[in-house]
Amino acid sequence: MSGAFDDLVLASFLDPSETSLRDEWRSVLDRRRPVEGKRQVDFVPSEVVLSFCCSLLVDHSRFGSSSAHRAGFPVQELAALYKRPPTSIIAKMANLDGSRSHGGKYDRPVAAILTSDTRLLQAAYLRILSAARAEGIDKEDLPDFLDLEDGGDLWLAGQDELVDSVLESEVERTLRTLIDKRKSEISRAEIQDTERLLLSAARIGQHRFANEVLRNHGHRCVFCGMSGRIAGKRHPRLLTASHIKPWRSSTNRERLDFTNGLTACPTHDVAFDTGLITVGPDLEIRRTPELEFEIQREKPLQHAFGRPPLADRLLILSTSQRPDVNYLSWHRTEIFIDR
Structure with a gap:
């Protein structure tokens, strides 16, 4: 992709003016539902961006x-x-991540840039929602599904x-x-396009995986x-x-399987990742012999790995x-330092 025209078109997706966004929303509000079997109107740029934002929450491949009709919010x-x-929304999400080869010309570049x-x-996202509100579209019709309108950070x-x-x-x-x-040979442009798509897919897949794990563990x-909640507000970096x-050792299916994940504070996440603690078949939390020994000598370690705060078994909700x-067995065999 090159040239001033392409740059101008990309700007309509990535850096839209308030005037253009409000014009797009008026065209959306004036739409009529298409007659079955007839071609739908093209997606407007802001519609493409919101479909991409939707992919941060929903795995279209399912x-x-x-x-x-069973796909989740939003x-x-x-x-x-x-x-x-x-x-149509599911198909556009597939176009954006390259799953479908006949998407719009700008779908893949837009997705790659927004992911990075x-x-x-x-x-x-905020500019699109602001223009929608100005045209009378409220949160019931267009929910703030990324929770950013009240000052949150994406x-x-x-x-x-993802090292x-x-x-x-x-x-x-x-x-x-x-x-x-x-x-056969692949052109340099196609290689670069494929690289961007693969990196984008990995980052978005990891984001969805992490969100599912966090929700599963309350x-x-x-x-x-x-x-990770303080004064009623979530601080995402307090939990991981x-x-x-690990992602590097997993298959593509295992990378997206939320039962291959645990929610942890940074200290216990690092301890688990480096094999200082592990989880037994009955969800009991085990410490390495070295850690058990050092806890008796080091007060700070006791504050972090004594019982409490470390629970006897994983704190899993009944739901x-x-x-x-x-996965737990793999961790005990491959990561845990049991000597």
Whole structure:
């Protein structure tokens, strides 16, 4: 993609003016639901951006044409507002992450840029919602589904696991597989486009995974019970949602499986990740012999790893799904320092 025209078009997605946004919302409000079997109107730029924002919460790959009506919040809300079937929102999300090859020309570049720059994404999202409110579209018709209108910050959860070197190796491996399947040369532009899509997919997939883990555990550390909420407001960096079997060692399916995750405060997350603590078959929390010994000598360690604050067993809600025993077994065998 090159040239002043392409830059101008991209700006309509990434840096829209209030006037253009309000014009887009008026066109949306004037829409009529399409007659079945007839072509729908094209997506306006702000509609594309909100569909991308929707992908931060919903995994479109779980839904097809017969199940799109079951896709979670905010797919149904966006579909109703834009007077489209839910399948259209799901399809646009697939266009944006490259799952469908016949998406709009600017879908992939827009998605790649927004994934790499969360400040730009937040600014575009808030500008779109502000223009909607100015046109009389309230929070019932267009919910603030990223919780940013009241001063929140957009933060992609769980990104600490995605070390650049590991991501680069994964991208190279996938590209080699693609080239082997094609059995032909791939242009430099196509390689760059594929790299951007793979990195975008990894970051968004990790964000959705982390959010599912946090919700499953009630936004509390499963080792000590600490909440990331202070004065009624969540502080996302006080809790992390990491894989039991690390991202670098997991298959694509395991990377997205929230039963392969635990919510933890930073101290207990690092201790688990480095093998100082682990979890037994009955969810009992175990400490390494070295840690057991040092706790008796070091008061600060006792404050962090004594009982309390460390619980005897994982603090899992009765409504939570338990971590998969296979992942816990892998951690005890491969990570835990039991000597």
